[in-house]
Amino acid sequence: MSKKPIVVIGGGLGGLSAAISLLTLGEEVILFEQREKLGGKANTKTISHYRFDTGPSLLTLVYVFERLFARAGKHVYDYIPIVPLSPITHYWFNDGTNFASDSIEKFSDTLAAHLRVEKKSSLLISLIQKEFGISLMRYFLKNLSIP
Numbered sequence: 001m002s003k004k005p006i007v008v009i010g011g012g013l014g015g016l017s018a019a020i021s022l023l024t025l026g027e028e029v030i031l032f033e034q035r036e037k038l039g040g041k042a043n044t045k046t047i048s049h050y051r052f053d054t055g056p057s058l059l060t061l062v063y064v065f066e067r068l069f070a071r072a073g074k075h076v077y078d079y080i081p082i083v084p085l086s087p088i089t090h091y092w093f094n095d096g097t098n099f100a101s102d103s104i105e106k107f108s109d110t111l112a113a114h115l116r117v118e119k120k121s122s123l124l125i126s127l128i129q130k131e132f133g134i135s136l137m138r139y140f141l142k143n144l145s146i147p
């Protein structure tokens with residue numbers, strides 16, 4: 001008896017990565033997407049001369065895409081031009097203050113200057129990195145094949 005295909009509903013980043021992962025496991029996959037275009041929230045909308053991101057403007061966990069493509073025997077950069085930005089983004093607040101978010105080292109300096117503390121922000125950054133490490137191990141790096 002031939003294997004039944006697995007149906008994935010939704011062609012956003014979640015559905016697409018699930019479908020790719022299942023295909024790499026040797027499953028047959030049928031993906032249903034209700035819209036004309038794949039990508040879900042990861043899309044753009046053009047109004048007049050302006051282009052708006054309808055979801056992600058930046059990829060925070062590039063290695064997740066690298067691993068997904070590598071599992072499928074592909075190289076993500078052959079398909080998606082991923083460009084590192086510096087600064088990554090600029091935050092503006094109502095009171096006029098603003099700061100740029102950048103690599104963790106540069107951001108640590110920016111935060112220290114913004115809070116007018118001498119490098120104490122590095123303590124905050126290490127705490128955040130520690131917490132992120134925990135969520136990485138307990139949540140992000142787990143998947144169907146690594147429970």
Ligand SMILES: Cc1cc2nc3c(=O)[nH]c(=O)nc-3n(C[C@H](O)[C@H](O)[C@H](O)COP(=O)(O)OP(=O)(O)OC[C@H]3O[C@@H](n4cnc5c(N)ncnc54)[C@H](O)[C@@H]3O)c2cc1C
Pocket residue numbers: 009010011012013014015016032033034035038039040041042054055056057058059060061
């Ligand atoms: C404003 C905004 C900014 C964001 N910024 C970032 C960012 O900077 N970096 C980042 O990493 N993430 C960001 N995110 C989060 C990221 O966009 C989402 O986590 C991700 O796109 C969700 O993917 P998904 O596949 O789970 O869902 P979706 O993208 O919502 O995809 C679901 C898909 O399923 C389809 N669908 C639903 N029901 C059916 C059905 N019954 N039949 C057929 N198809 C169906 C929908 O049409 C859609 O295409 C942002 C999100 C938003 C809204």
